[in-house]
Amino acid sequence: MDRKKMTRRNFIGITAAAAAGSVTVPAFMGCGPVETGPATLAQSGIEKSPTSKKAFEASMIGPVRLKNRIIRSAVSMNGIDDAGRPTEALLGHYADVARGGAGAIITGMLDTGMMIDDYRYKDEYFSSYKKVPDVIHSHNVPAIQQISHRGRQKNLDESGDFFVNKVNERSIEEMIDLFVRAIVISKRLGFDAVQLHGAHGYVLSDFLSPARNGRDDRWGGSTDNRFRVIAEIFRRARKKAGNYPILIKINAYDNRRNGMRVEEAVRIARLLESAGCAAIEVSCGVMDDGFSTVRVTEVPVDALVEFSKYRRLPSPVKAVMPAIVPLIARRFEPLENYNVAAAREIAGAVSIPVIVVGGIRNRGDINAILESGAADFVSMGRPFIIEPDIVNRLRKGPGAKSACINCGYCIMAANSTEVRCFYGTL
Ligand SMILES: Cc1cc2nc3c(=O)[nH]c(=O)nc-3n(C[C@H](O)[C@H](O)[C@H](O)COP(=O)(O)O)c2cc1C
Numbered sequence: 001m002d003r004k005k006m007t008r009r010n011f012i013g014i015t016a017a018a019a020a021g022s023v024t025v026p027a028f029m030g031c032g033p034v035e036t037g038p039a040t041l042a043q044s045g046i047e048k049s050p051t052s053k054k055a056f057e058a059s060m061i062g063p064v065r066l067k068n069r070i071i072r073s074a075v076s077m078n079g080i081d082d083a084g085r086p087t088e089a090l091l092g093h094y095a096d097v098a099r100g101g102a103g104a105i106i107t108g109m110l111d112t113g114m115m116i117d118d119y120r121y122k123d124e125y126f127s128s129y130k131k132v133p134d135v136i137h138s139h140n141v142p143a144i145q146q147i148s149h150r151g152r153q154k155n156l157d158e159s160g161d162f163f164v165n166k167v168n169e170r171s172i173e174e175m176i177d178l179f180v181r182a183i184v185i186s187k188r189l190g191f192d193a194v195q196l197h198g199a200h201g202y203v204l205s206d207f208l209s210p211a212r213n214g215r216d217d218r219w220g221g222s223t224d225n226r227f228r229v230i231a232e233i234f235r236r237a238r239k240k241a242g243n244y245p246i247l248i249k250i251n252a253y254d255n256r257r258n259g260m261r262v263e264e265a266v267r268i269a270r271l272l273e274s275a276g277c278a279a280i281e282v283s284c285g286v287m288d289d290g291f292s293t294v295r296v297t298e299v300p301v302d303a304l305v306e307f308s309k310y311r312r313l314p315s316p317v318k319a320v321m322p323a324i325v326p327l328i329a330r331r332f333e334p335l336e337n338y339n340v341a342a343a344r345e346i347a348g349a350v351s352i353p354v355i356v357v358g359g360i361r362n363r364g365d366i367n368a369i370l371e372s373g374a375a376d377f378v379s380m381g382r383p384f385i386i387e388p389d390i391v392n393r394l395r396k397g398p399g400a401k402s403a404c405i406n407c408g409y410c411i412m413a414a415n416s417t418e419v420r421c422f423y424g425t426l
Pocket of ligand 1 (some may be wrong): 074076199200378381382383
């Protein structure tokens with residue numbers, strides 16, 4: 001590799017290229033310290049509730065009935081082929097998760113054909129994509145389509161040409177209309193609801209973020225202005241899709257200087273409630289933070305190299321990476337329940353359902369989270385990769401827990417190959 005090109009941005013690109021769009025990846029310096037809340041549920045004053053039955057009660061998100069309160073969070077499995085068709089592996093995975101007891105399934109943004117900045121977003125693809133809601137429904141589970149626009153967080157192989165601070169009015173208007181179009185198509189395809197991806201540094205989260213959004217027109221500045229793009233999506237979607245339920249995933253905080261913080265997320269949650277949002281899923285982190293959204297026990301250097309163009313680096317360069325990368329790639333703790341404290345703040349401020357994601361791994365914690373009112377639903381990502389039937393497994397008893405070891409290899413695979421559990425080895 002040309003050493004001059006090994007700038008910090010390129011280095012970040014190692015991970016960005018590997019981890020693709022959904023995902024939060026390595027992590028380098030320059031982040032402001034952030035108070036992310038207490039490390040454990042007990043420190044948050046959330047007590048155990050071993051006899052609770054709440055996790056397996058039926059409950060509603062808007063008009064959508066879920067048979068329990070454990071949701072499969074959006075996870076891109078990289079299961080859409082170049083013609084926009086879901087692969088057999090993806091359909092099989094959704095069938096396994098639905099059969100395995102999930103209360104609802106939120107599709108991965110890369111697996112939807114609904115990346116609205118993506119070439120796959122073409123009408124002719126949607127007839128085959130309809131197999132996704134159909135297979136989920138065949139097991140009597142609601143299907144929720146995640147819709148996203150990557151904005152600046154494209155793979156660094158591609159051009160990140162949609163910078164919130166640089167786009168003109170016309171492009172913003174077009175983007176809003178594309179979101180609305182995706183909502184209308186999702187409804188037509190039979191999805192029970194959609195979820196806007198407003199977290200993790202993708203375009204909607206960039207509009208919301210005080211750190212990313214430096215605009216001084218009606219799309220930036222005050223909270224209301226930063227929220228305007230989302231308000232417009234809701235307003236225009238109502239006209240075209242009636243009361244079709246629209247959820248959103250937002251960051252309660254990131255690790256950027258002057259970035260998103262819980263107090264601001266609470267204000268945004270109130271605006272979302274007023275806009276008619278059906279439920280808010282609480283997450284954290286942007287790609288530049290590092291392993292904040294998807295937390296890992298240690299930085300997965302070999303996966304990071306393997307699943308990017310950097311696997312073609314000369315061997316001597318690759319050989320030193322295990323020593324160097326962990327020194328500059330940030331990982332975050334705690335590994336479990338890391339958005340619960342933030343979700344509790346948000347749940348206390350709104351009366352629409354709140355879903356919390358991030359390191360939720362066992363039945364005891366789920367009981368405690370739900371009974372405390374910190375959230376109305378929990379969602380999980382990686383546990384469904386290693387055990388698609390994790391929800392049925394959690395039914396087995398109070399000590400039941402996920403087998404996920406938080407190695408992070410799956411997130412590194414997400415852009416270049418079909419996602420599976422690697423269990424810490426390539
Ligand atoms: C392989 C992989 C792909 C992901 N894809 C998405 C995605 O498409 N959209 C999204 O909002 N989050 C995505 N995420 C983040 C998860 O939804 C979730 O927020 C995160 O993994 C933390 O939850 P967990 O600890 O239960 O895995 C992805 C995570 C992984 C591991």
